Amino acid sequence: MDTKFAIPEIIFGRGSLNHAGQCALRLGAKKVFLVSDDGIERAGWLGRLMEILEDAGVTWIYYPGVTPNPRDFQIELGAELYAKNGADVICAIGGGSALDTAKGIAIIASNGGRIQDYEGANRVRKPLPPMAMITTTAGSGADISQFCIITDMKRRLKMSIITRTLMPDVAIVDPLILRTKSESLIIQSAADALAHAIEAYMSRIASPFTEINSLQAITLIIANLEHAVATRSLDALEQLSIAAVSASMAFSNASLGAEHALAHALGGYFDIQHGLMHPILLPSVMRFNMAANPKKMADIGRLLCKRRGRCSFTDDRDAAVKGIETLEKFFSSFNVPLRLRELIPPEGRLLFEPICRMAVGDACNLTNPKPMQWDDFLAVCEETW
Numbered sequence: 001m002d003t004k005f006a007i008p009e010i011i012f013g014r015g016s017l018n019h020a021g022q023c024a025l026r027l028g029a030k031k032v033f034l035v036s037d038d039g040i041e042r043a044g045w046l047g048r049l050m051e052i053l054e055d056a057g058v059t060w061i062y063y064p065g066v067t068p069n070p071r072d073f074q075i076e077l078g079a080e081l082y083a084k085n086g087a088d089v090i091c092a093i094g095g096g097s098a099l100d101t102a103k104g105i106a107i108i109a110s111n112g113g114r115i116q117d118y119e120g121a122n123r124v125r126k127p128l129p130p131m132a133m134i135t136t137t138a139g140s141g142a143d144i145s146q147f148c149i150i151t152d153m154k155r156r157l158k159m160s161i162i163t164r165t166l167m168p169d170v171a172i173v174d175p176l177i178l179r180t181k182s183e184s185l186i187i188q189s190a191a192d193a194l195a196h197a198i199e200a201y202m203s204r205i206a207s208p209f210t211e212i213n214s215l216q217a218i219t220l221i222i223a224n225l226e227h228a229v230a231t232r233s234l235d236a237l238e239q240l241s242i243a244a245v246s247a248s249m250a251f252s253n254a255s256l257g258a259e260h261a262l263a264h265a266l267g268g269y270f271d272i273q274h275g276l277m278h279p280i281l282l283p284s285v286m287r288f289n290m291a292a293n294p295k296k297m298a299d300i301g302r303l304l305c306k307r308r309g310r311c312s313f314t315d316d317r318d319a320a321v322k323g324i325e326t327l328e329k330f331f332s333s334f335n336v337p338l339r340l341r342e343l344i345p346p347e348g349r350l351l352f353e354p355i356c357r358m359a360v361g362d363a364c365n366l367t368n369p370k371p372m373q374w375d376d377f378l379a380v381c382e383e384t385w
């Protein structure tokens with residue numbers, strides 16, 4: 001099978017935010033459309049970016065309408081502001097929510113219509129405005145990826161929009177920014193990156209170019225997350241940044257799997273932060289996927305166990321099972337929810353069937369080793385309740 005591998009220009013390093021002005025100029029910017037959120041504004045990073053752009057002679061217009069789990073109407077409002085102000089380059093600084101908001105605005109700015117028109121794979125026809133993305137978390141991968149996740153408020157559903165044109169032109173990854181993140185955000189972002197790496201490795205369209213990046217990401221996250229959380233060491237945070245970029249290069253090209261499909265369906269319905277879903281759902285979906293590709297799940301198992309000092313296996317299945325158990329222990333060593341009932345009210349359980357039916361249609365489910373049916377998703381929800 002033919003394969004393709006596409007990534008943006010990536011500018012990585014401590015202080016790399018300082019290149020944002022030159023990047024905007026190279027993209028032809030006269031007036032940048034800036035997207036960010038409260039937290040980044042309060043931490044001073046947005047102000048710093050505005051200064052960097054002004055120093056380069058670039059003006060900007062700022063759209064502050066970003067919340068966690070970006071919503072369809074926020075995209076429409078942003079696209080109106082973009083059109084009214086004659087901006088020419090889109091630049092976002094923040095986590096996945098800010099970056100996905102910017103990507104959604106880019107789609108409507110150049111293609112028109114409503115964001116729902118583009119749900120699924122390869123439905124965006126016209127090229128988007130140039131985009132420079134500055135990630136402030138080591139996780140979402142929206143700065144690298146061909147993905148954009150927006151909540152349809154009427155259906156209470158996170159829509160996966162996946163298309164090559166959503167890949168930004170430039171990604172700036174500055175590990176210095178991670179120092180202002182909370183412990184919980186560092187863990188959630190790393191759990192997201194780990195899920196990206198594992199799902200991309202297991203994907204039906206994984207290639208040698210994505211697999212190597214998946215394995216590097218898994219290794220770095222397991223080796224560095226505890227240290228990064230305990231000490232905020234810049235070296236450890238930088239390793240998590242490298243892991244997140246690697247995982248993003250993998251999943252942007254190999255796509256994801258059923259765990260993300262279910263995380264989108266549950267997270268959209270109950271408005272749960274994306275990074276909280278993975279410690280709960282990932283091991284259970286991996287158990288389902290073990291049967292479809294025991295050899296690859298064993299590769300992941302061996303890697304996870306090696307990093308945690310367990311190295312003897314009878315066969316592939318044993319390595320896969322021990323790997324999943326090791327991952328569960330790893331997640332339980334952090335202060336994160338491990339059961340759905342910690343995030344969803346008891347009456348929410350009655351809604352699992354329609355939510356699981358929605359998960360089947362998420363584009364991420366297509367590349368799972370064996371796409372899940374609604375009752376497979378329901379079994380995961382019940383097991384992890």
Ligand SMILES: [Fe+2]
Pocket residue numbers: 140192195196260274
């Ligand atoms: Fe994710």
